[in-house]
Amino acid sequence: GAVVSQHPSRVICKSGTSVKIECRSLDFQATTMFWYRQFPKKSLMLMATSNEGSKATYEQGVEKDKFLINHASLTLSTLTVTSAHPEDSSFYICSARDEDWNTEAFFGQGTRLTVV
């Protein structure tokens, strides 16, 4: 199956700093990527849909100035958590959909963000 690589897998940052998380599709082109947030023992919450070459579509309640998404190429989307606070600590997961309207989206391995 297709591979989606997410980096870093873990990051610890100080409160007030910004953190960038990368999501790459390694062997296919992804016009659409999705960013999710997962709280402990909870389901995945869709944060935004990232479309190559255009602005991301954010879900209701997600601050777009807080969670900056850039989808500059068909293989890379980035999520930047700006001015991170402890409540931003979470598990962030991306997924990427094949350009040919695949039946599935492939998930990265997730990034554990801890803000101290």
Next chain:
Amino acid sequence: GEDVEQSLFLSVREGDSSVINCTYTDSSSTYLYWYKQEPGAGLQLLTYIFSNMDMKQDQRLTVLLNKKDKHLSLRIADTQTGDSAIYFCAERETSYDKVIFGPGTSLSVIP
């Protein structure tokens, strides 16, 4: 709005069958998925079913879809300790091209 529901916990003995149930609300769903998540890891797609199918079997996995009742189930035959994980049911909406996840069912397999 769209909603996907699952029971949160399931415990079975090794060798028995596990059945994880899911209900959804969006009748326009095109694909329904089952994902597996092991601790600290991302999601692994186990199987999916197209909305015009009733059943799909893949080795130890059997997916049943009752579209009328909007009910989806995943049966794992001969459950092993390595099957212990959280299983997410998800639906893909046609109109908004996004996948909505259920809360996940934590499966515990007792040796």
